[in-house]
Amino acid sequence: MSKLRVAVLGARGRIGSEAVKAVEAADDMELVAALGRGDELEALTVSGAQVVVELTTPASVMDNLDFCVRHGIHAVVGTTGWTDERLTLLTDRLARSPETGVLIAPNFSIGAVLTMKFAQIAAPYFESVEVVELHHPNKVDAPSGTATRTAQLIAEARRRAGTAPAPDATATALDGARGANVDGVPVHAVRLRGLLAHQEVLLGGEGETLTIRHDSLHHSSFMPGILLGARRVVTTPGLTFGLENFLDLN
Numbered sequence: 001m002s003k004l005r006v007a008v009l010g011a012r013g014r015i016g017s018e019a020v021k022a023v024e025a026a027d028d029m030e031l032v033a034a035l036g037r038g039d040e041l042e043a044l045t046v047s048g049a050q051v052v053v054e055l056t057t058p059a060s061v062m063d064n065l066d067f068c069v070r071h072g073i074h075a076v077v078g079t080t081g082w083t084d085e086r087l088t089l090l091t092d093r094l095a096r097s098p099e100t101g102v103l104i105a106p107n108f109s110i111g112a113v114l115t116m117k118f119a120q121i122a123a124p125y126f127e128s129v130e131v132v133e134l135h136h137p138n139k140v141d142a143p144s145g146t147a148t149r150t151a152q153l154i155a156e157a158r159r160r161a162g163t164a165p166a167p168d169a170t171a172t173a174l175d176g177a178r179g180a181n182v183d184g185v186p187v188h189a190v191r192l193r194g195l196l197a198h199q200e201v202l203l204g205g206e207g208e209t210l211t212i213r214h215d216s217l218h219h220s221s222f223m224p225g226i227l228l229g230a231r232r233v234v235t236t237p238g239l240t241f242g243l244e245n246f247l248d249l250n
């Protein structure tokens with residue numbers, strides 16, 4: 001059986017360099033290009049890449065995906081910075097290339113995907129819920145894509161269940177003291193040397209609290225999800241948002 005021809009964009013970055021090694025080590029894949037800032041995207045077509053793993057920056061991801069979609073190259077995207085406007089733009093572009101698949105995964109680690117799932121289940125049963133994400137200080141954005149997605153899923157689950165807004169009697173506060181408001185859920189971002197990627201979902205009800213915590217201790221935690229995404233995206237046209245769509249979690 002022929003191997004899946006995979007390219008990595010952002011190949012010299014923290015997660016990109018790990019992805020290069022993971023693709024090289026996968027028996028069913030061939031690494032056909034490993035590109036960084038300044039490299040020509042034409043290398044993707046010249047090398048015959050079937051799937052691009054996009055791990056660059058929020059500033060470059062849209063142009064990179066535009067190139068991939070125009071050339072019918074599937075993409076697995078870990079890069080953050082996704083807004084509704086960006087998702088709409090990408091969906092419009094994909095409509096012009098109906099056989100191409102793009103997976104955007106706010107987080108590739110199984111533990112983080114399960115954290116989101118558990119948080120969705122728990123959220124309607126508690127009065128209060130807040131998200132704390134903790135990352136290395138070189139991370140370019142805050143809050144993390146994972147925390148944003150987690151808060152959105154929590155808000156959706158509470159809306160569906162008709163849960164009342166979380167109580168908060170704060171009358172005065174310094175700017176930022178209550179975190180960022182993501183869809184009504186406070187999200188707090190910590191940047192600390194020594195950390196990699198961590199998240200806590202704090203839930204509180206009468207006389208009890210529940211904490212759901214996940215820790216990515218090494219970039220290797222993201223690799224099985226990236227490889228799974230690359231294998232599945234080639235037969236999944238259109239936009240898929242979230243790795244959970246490629247996992248049987250029910």
Ligand SMILES: NC(=O)C1=CN([C@@H]2O[C@H](COP(=O)(O)OP(=O)(O)OC[C@H]3O[C@@H](n4cnc5c(N)ncnc54)[C@H](OP(=O)(O)O)[C@@H]3O)[C@@H](O)[C@H]2O)C=CC1
Nearest residue numbers: 010012013014015036037056060078079080105106107108
């Ligand atoms: N979904 C997930 O599970 C995960 C997602 N991420 C996300 O992945 C992204 C990258 O994170 P991280 O590796 O820590 O960041 P890094 O800054 O370490 O890596 C980004 C790399 O992309 C390169 N780059 C910048 N612009 C381009 C371009 N136009 N074409 C090709 N390469 C480019 C950078 O080069 P240069 O250094 O020269 O600027 C750098 O080598 C972030 O958005 C992060 O949040 C990270 C971990 C897990």
Ligand SMILES: O=C(O)C1=N[C@H](C(=O)O)C[C@H](O)C1
Nearest residue numbers: 080106107139144145146197
């Ligand atoms: O920049 C990182 O490191 C990470 N980024 C992603 C995010 O913003 O959620 C995923 C993970 O948290 C690591």
